[in-house]
Amino acid sequence: MRPFILGAVAYDPKVVTIWDGFKLYFEANGLSFDYVLFHNYERQVEAHFAGVIDVAWNSPLAWVQAQRIATRLGRRAQAVAMRDTDQDLTSVVLVRTEGPATIADLTGRRIGVGAMDSPQATLLPLLQLAERGLDVHPDHPNVVRHDVLVGKHGDHIGGEREAVRALLHGDVDAACIIDGNLAAFTQEGTVRAGALRVLATTPAYDHCNFTVLDGTATRPLTRFLALLHGMSWGEADTRRLMDLEGLKAWRPGRTTGYSALDRACTRFGTADAFVAQQVARG
Amino acid sequence: MTRRRVVDLTGARMDQGAALIVRHALADMGPGDEVRVVGDDASLVPTLRALARALGAPFTVEADGACVLGASTHPDGRRTGGMLVPTAPADHAHPRWGLAARGTLVEAGGPEFAFPLAEKRAVWTDELARLYAQAAAAQWDPATAIPWAEPRCDDDAVEAAVVQVMAYLVENETAALLVPARFCAQVHPHFREVLQLLAIQTADEARHIEVFTRRAGLEAPRGPGPAPMPPLSTVGGQTSLKSLVDEPDFALASFLLSVLGEGSFLSLLRFLDRYAPDAVTRAVARLAAQDEARHVAFGLAHLERQTALDPSLRPQLAAAVHARHDALAHTAGLNAEVFDALVLIAGHQPNRPAWDPVGIATGWNAVQELIAEMDAGRQVRLRRLGFSGAEAAALSALHTRNFM
Ligand SMILES: [Fe+2]
Numbered sequence: 001m002r003p004f005i006l007g008a009v010a011y012d013p014k015v016v017t018i019w020d021g022f023k024l025y026f027e028a029n030g031l032s033f034d035y036v037l038f039h040n041y042e043r044q045v046e047a048h049f050a051g052v053i054d055v056a057w058n059s060p061l062a063w064v065q066a067q068r069i070a071t072r073l074g075r076r077a078q079a080v081a082m083r084d085t086d087q088d089l090t091s092v093v094l095v096r097t098e099g100p101a102t103i104a105d106l107t108g109r110r111i112g113v114g115a116m117d118s119p120q121a122t123l124l125p126l127l128q129l130a131e132r133g134l135d136v137h138p139d140h141p142n143v144v145r146h147d148v149l150v151g152k153h154g155d156h157i158g159g160e161r162e163a164v165r166a167l168l169h170g171d172v173d174a175a176c177i178i179d180g181n182l183a184a185f186t187q188e189g190t191v192r193a194g195a196l197r198v199l200a201t202t203p204a205y206d207h208c209n210f211t212v213l214d215g216t217a218t219r220p221l222t223r224f225l226a227l228l229h230g231m232s233w234g235e236a237d238t239r240r241l242m243d244l245e246g247l248k249a250w251r252p253g254r255t256t257g258y259s260a261l262d263r264a265c266t267r268f269g270t271a272d273a274f275v276a277q278q279v280a281r282g
Numbered sequence: 283m284t285r286r287r288v289v290d291l292t293g294a295r296m297d298q299g300a301a302l303i304v305r306h307a308l309a310d311m312g313p314g315d316e317v318r319v320v321g322d323d324a325s326l327v328p329t330l331r332a333l334a335r336a337l338g339a340p341f342t343v344e345a346d347g348a349c350v351l352g353a354s355t356h357p358d359g360r361r362t363g364g365m366l367v368p369t370a371p372a373d374h375a376h377p378r379w380g381l382a383a384r385g386t387l388v389e390a391g392g393p394e395f396a397f398p399l400a401e402k403r404a405v406w407t408d409e410l411a412r413l414y415a416q417a418a419a420a421q422w423d424p425a426t427a428i429p430w431a432e433p434r435c436d437d438d439a440v441e442a443a444v445v446q447v448m449a450y451l452v453e454n455e456t457a458a459l460l461v462p463a464r465f466c467a468q469v470h471p472h473f474r475e476v477l478q479l480l481a482i483q484t485a486d487e488a489r490h491i492e493v494f495t496r497r498a499g500l501e502a503p504r505g506p507g508p509a510p511m512p513p514l515s516t517v518g519g520q521t522s523l524k525s526l527v528d529e530p531d532f533a534l535a536s537f538l539l540s541v542l543g544e545g546s547f548l549s550l551l552r553f554l555d556r557y558a559p560d561a562v563t564r565a566v567a568r569l570a571a572q573d574e575a576r577h578v579a580f581g582l583a584h585l586e587r588q589t590a591l592d593p594s595l596r597p598q599l600a601a602a603v604h605a606r607h608d609a610l611a612h613t614a615g616l617n618a619e620v621f622d623a624l625v626l627i628a629g630h631q632p633n634r635p636a637w638d639p640v641g642i643a644t645g646w647n648a649v650q651e652l653i654a655e656m657d658a659g660r661q662v663r664l665r666r667l668g669f670s671g672a673e674a675a676a677l678s679a680l681h682t683r684n685f686m
């Protein structure tokens with residue numbers, strides 16, 4: 001019988017360490033498990049619909065893509081689990097301390113964002129600015145993208161760091177990053193104290209989730225989820241894996257935190273071509 | 283009863299560490315307790331939201347913009363299931379204690395270090411702290427402790443003898459550096475005093491190499507005229523030292539090097555301090571001898587304790603002397619150049635030629651006394667390790683004729 005197969009995107013070499021560790025943990029606890037790494041989320045979503053994998057560790061954009069393809073094909077996508085740290089994130093729009101005072105002041109200014117497919121550093125903050133009246137979208141001439149590792153949906157921190165550096169150098173007038181990186185960039189010294197100011201903050205949104213499609217075998221999925229929820233940050237063996245993956249506890253999946261990204265995709269047409277192509281393939 | 287604490291960060295900047303104040307307030311909170319944070323920095327909310335997420339703490343923003351953080355619902359994993367490293371040296375140091383200081387809590391799940399010397403009995407002596415303190419206090423600066431400007435001996439033959447002896451000392455000091463350096467990396471750092479002592483001993487040897495090299499002038503720029511004959515590094519000398527450098531066992535290596543070798547060297551350095559024709563040579567020998575006395579004291583103290591705990595070590599030490607003797611039996615021992623040089627140095631009288639028969643006879647007798655003194659010293663130290671008088675005499679006689 002084929003093992004329960006997970007798909008994940010290799011955005012960093014540590015992904016191998018992470019899923020090798022999870023594989024050992026799952027198999028030591030009686031779940032026959034394997035994983036496949038993809039170069040980018042589009043190939044992962046495609047493979048998921050082709051039945052190559054049973055569960056996909058999806059970025060929020062990959063979730064929106066999968067959810068839209070499923071709807072169009074009359075199938076059903078479900079978010080079954082996520083990290084505690086995937087819930088209630090925000091992104092911030094940073095300016096230099098002496099820079100624009102309001103969102104309207106950004107008119108005609110250059111806005112540094114992350115990769116074109118980054119929900120946190122591009123799509124969600126641009127949606128926030130657009131919904132508050134600024135004429136802006138990912139392909140707007142005033143938007144300066146930092147397309148580090150396109151296809152990884154912004155999982156790589158590099159695009160956000162480049163956006164902040166461009167802001168500090170004066171190459172752009174605003175930079176969009178996830179809230180956690182604000183503290184991280186300050187602590188690592190990329191951002192000097194007093195240099196930058198938060199101009200706007202997005203509403204809270206959710207990040208990655210484990211996605212399954214209709215027809216996934218119930219028993220291994222139930223076991224997979226039970227083993228995830230059985231991990232404890234208080235135990236050294238599982239804490240090592242949780243620290244690598246950046247969480248303290250697994251949570252049941254929820255999809256309420258993706259509505260803003262869904263609006264952004266509609267407004268900017270971000271997922272359209274890919275979804276149409278996948279639907280055409282059936 | 284749940285508590286609600288208020289932290290007012292008005293005027294405090296999030297990009298200057300204000301989140302630390304919140305983390306500190308969260309640290310002693312119980313389940314259900316809350317911290318309400320108010321402030322006027324625009325990055326207060328996103329920064330604290332990210333902090334709460336990273337800590338696994340509940341987070342809400344109130345209508346007035348204040349942030350409320352709850353106590354983390356997770357046990358402090360880094361402090362549960364860890365290992366507390368004893369404050370006093372343990373009998374066996376655990377591989378997972380790794381590099382941690384004594385008295386610290388080592389988080390569970392960390393790496394294991396493979397330090398081969400992890401048993402207290404194999405490395406410890408109660409003298410360690412005293413010897414280390416002494417060594418740290420006795421570090422001398424080669425640049426200022428030696429009267430480098432004092433003149434050399436004006437007799438070319440005696441000067442050449444000094445250079446030959448210095449070259450011989452350098453190769454011996456190099457062996458004396460390599461051996462503790464190698465074991466320093468093998469001792470479990472839990473026994474930090476052992477590490478420190480071996481490290482400072484290595485630093486002592488580094489200075490010895492420096493001052494003997496400088497006194498020999500081997501690397502000094504040459505003036506015009508024919509180059510003097512270079513001093514010789516012999517097969518016998520290097521083979522003898524190689525057997526020390528190659529010895530894989532800490533107890534055996536420190537026995538052969540410190541108790542027997544450096545013990546003998548102590549006599550040699552005192553001999554040079556007494557007979558050398560110039561102030562520089564006398565000073566380098568005297569300062570090196572001070573250090574060597576500590577090296578011998580450590581080797582002796584550590585083996586005294588170890589042989590007392592494990593009497594079966596004694597026959598192993600004796601066997602090591604036999605094995606080294608057999609391995610070196612086909613070599614020449616102390617090279618004739620060094621022996622002759624010592625005779626020349628000890629016999630030299632100012633205003634008398636180097637090869638004067640009276641001087642040679644005096645020097646010869648002095649070297650015979652040196653060899654007898656080395657033998658007597660080795661026997662005393664062997665008896666301290668519990669060997670009988672007869673055993674000590676027999677083993678001392680088998681010690682390498684190369685002194686070290
Ligand atoms: Fe030395």
Ligand SMILES: [Fe+2]
Pocket residue numbers: 458487544573574577
């Ligand atoms: Fe020494």
